[in-house]
Amino acid sequence: xxxKKKDWKVEKARLLGLGLEERRKEYSEYVALxxxxxxKKPEKSKGKEEVEEQDLHPLSDKVSLYKGDITILEVDAxxxxxxxxx
Numbered sequence: 172x173x174x175k176k177k178d179w180k181v182e183k184a185r186l187l188g189l190g191l192e193e194r195r196k197e198y199s200e201y202v203a204l205x206x207x208x209x210x211k212k213p214e215k216s217k218g219k220e221e222v223e224e225q226d227l228h229p230l231s232d233k234v235s236l237y238k239g240d241i242t243i244l245e246v247d248a249x250x251x252x253x254x255x256x257x
Contacts, residue, residue, distance in 0.1 A: 201245045207235045 195201065211232040241249055
């Protein structure tokens with residue numbers, strides 16, 4: 172195994188062994204996901220109709236829009252779906 176590949180695996184193991192606060196110290200800057208608002212509608216106590224509407228969209232608390240540098244988001248992966256055509 173090449174030295175470069177071995178060094179990468181050692182660094183990966185080191186980072187995976189760190190706790191959340193220790194890992195955050197390694198970042199130059201980051202945006203935690205709990206700081207990004209979701210599409211979930213604010214809870215209102217006006218009636219049953221609005222509660223039923225919220226129940227129809229269970230993923231609304233997991234979907235967000237973020238405008239900015241996505242490389243500083245504190246996430247495990249960033250995926251870009253690139254298609255060759257329509």
